[in-house]
Amino acid sequence: MLRFTHGEMTQAELGDQIGVTRQTIIAIEQGRYSPSLEMAFQIARVFNVGLDAVFGYPDTPDGSP
Amino acid sequence: MSFEEKSTWIYAVIAVTLPVAYFATVLGQLPHTAAADIEFQVPLVAAIVAAIVLTIVAHIGIAIAAPDDAGKRDQRDKDINRYGEYVGGIVLGAAVVVPLILALAEADAFWIASTIYLAFVLSAVSGSVVKIVAYRRGL
DSSP states (O other): OTTTTTTOOOHHHHHHHHTOOHHHHHHHHTTSOOOOHHHHHHHHHHHTOOHHHHOOOOOOTTSOO | OOHHHHHHHHHHHHHHHHHHHHHHHHHTTGGGSOGGGOOOHHHHHHHHHHHHHHHHHHHHHHHHHOTTTTTOOOHHHHHHHHHHHHHHHHHHHHHTHHHHHHHHTTOOHHHHHHHHHHHHHHHHHHHHHHHHHHHHHOO
């Protein structure tokens, strides 16, 4: 997970950096909440990576997007 | 649990318990009192005022217990709140038809006031339940 490869950043620390609660970070990591595009870009910027490195979207069973 | 989720739980519990006390008080008079003679005004106002006061006190309590989280409301909280209010609004719109019909039928004020109150209670409870499910299981 990106947080652990960036100085073992805690969920609270990541939340503070992008202006959300720790519970929201937990919900994002557990797939219970889809962040807004702005929030997604902010998370990617914290880790200095592209969006694709942070978020993915599962393909359908037949392999189509 | 975030501050907003705790707030939602507080709202849900109060939205259930105080109306139960009100309806137990007034409906208990029905077997031996005509609806037109039931003194519902004081219990109804007391239930509403008590709900407001208890909600404020409870929120002060959770803010004191976790001052760092007090008042924090992020985009997820706003999204969940918006969704819960949307559902609560639909329930309120549907439920308020009953007192409207009662009014058209010139029913006793007790029934009209009580069903209006019930409509608001159902709206508050349904909205809170939706929000809690959204917090626990996701939107």
